[in-house]
Amino acid sequence: MRFMMLVIPKGYESAPPGTAPDAKAVEAMMKYNEALQKAGVLLALDGLHPPSMGARVSFSGGKPTVTEGPFPEAKEVLGGYWMIRVNSKQEAIDWASRSPMADNEIIEIRQVQEMEDFPPDVQKAAQGLPEMQKGSPGRSERDADCAERGDPEP
Structure with missing residues (x-):
């Protein structure tokens, strides 16, 4: 089973362009990433620039509307993700629980839909x-x- 572990750092919704984590946090995260890799469960990972550098395309009546970031109404935004392959949701939870997150961060775990899940x-x-x-x-x-x-x- 594939799971995405989505990082939701509180306060990132209002982070200015160019915001980057500090080197010590990245060093700790790299050790965690290496553990995922050595265990053979890591499929992909990436960090995301803050919403202030992004855009949203919404649709109404079949027409797109572009809104440049930041997005003041956003309460939670993604800061990055891991894609892992494990045998159960509990195993994904166990991996997420080992990550070196700061007090203001959340990891949301979502199972990826596989073709066989559909009718x-x-x-x-x-x-x-x-x-x-x-x-x-x-x-x-x-x-x-x-x-x-x-x-x-x-």
């Missing part, structure tokens, strides 16, 4: 999704190019 008509409608989930052609080249330029993301 046959939904599986048929989503035909081709597994190939899409593997990534588009050239993704690894884009990732390597971004890393070479020092860009944080593709």
Whole structure:
């Protein structure tokens, strides 16, 4: 089973552009990330820039409306995530409980929907999704190019 462990740092909703964690927090988090990796459960992980650097696209009447961050009405926002593969929700909880979070942080655990979780008509409608989930052609080249330029993301 795959689970996302979503980091919700309180106060991040109003963080200014360029906000970054301190080096000691990152050092502790890297030890935790290495433990996930050594256990063979880590699939992906990323931190997210604050909402002040983002945008939201909402829809009404079939038309998109773009709102630039920050989003004053937001009470909780994501600061990052881990994608892990474990055997149960309890195992995901156990891993989340070991993370070196600060007093103002929360980890929300959500199981990822798998194709077999859906009824046959939904599986048929989503035909081709597994190939899409593997990534588009050239993704690894884009990732390597971004890393070479020092860009944080593709």
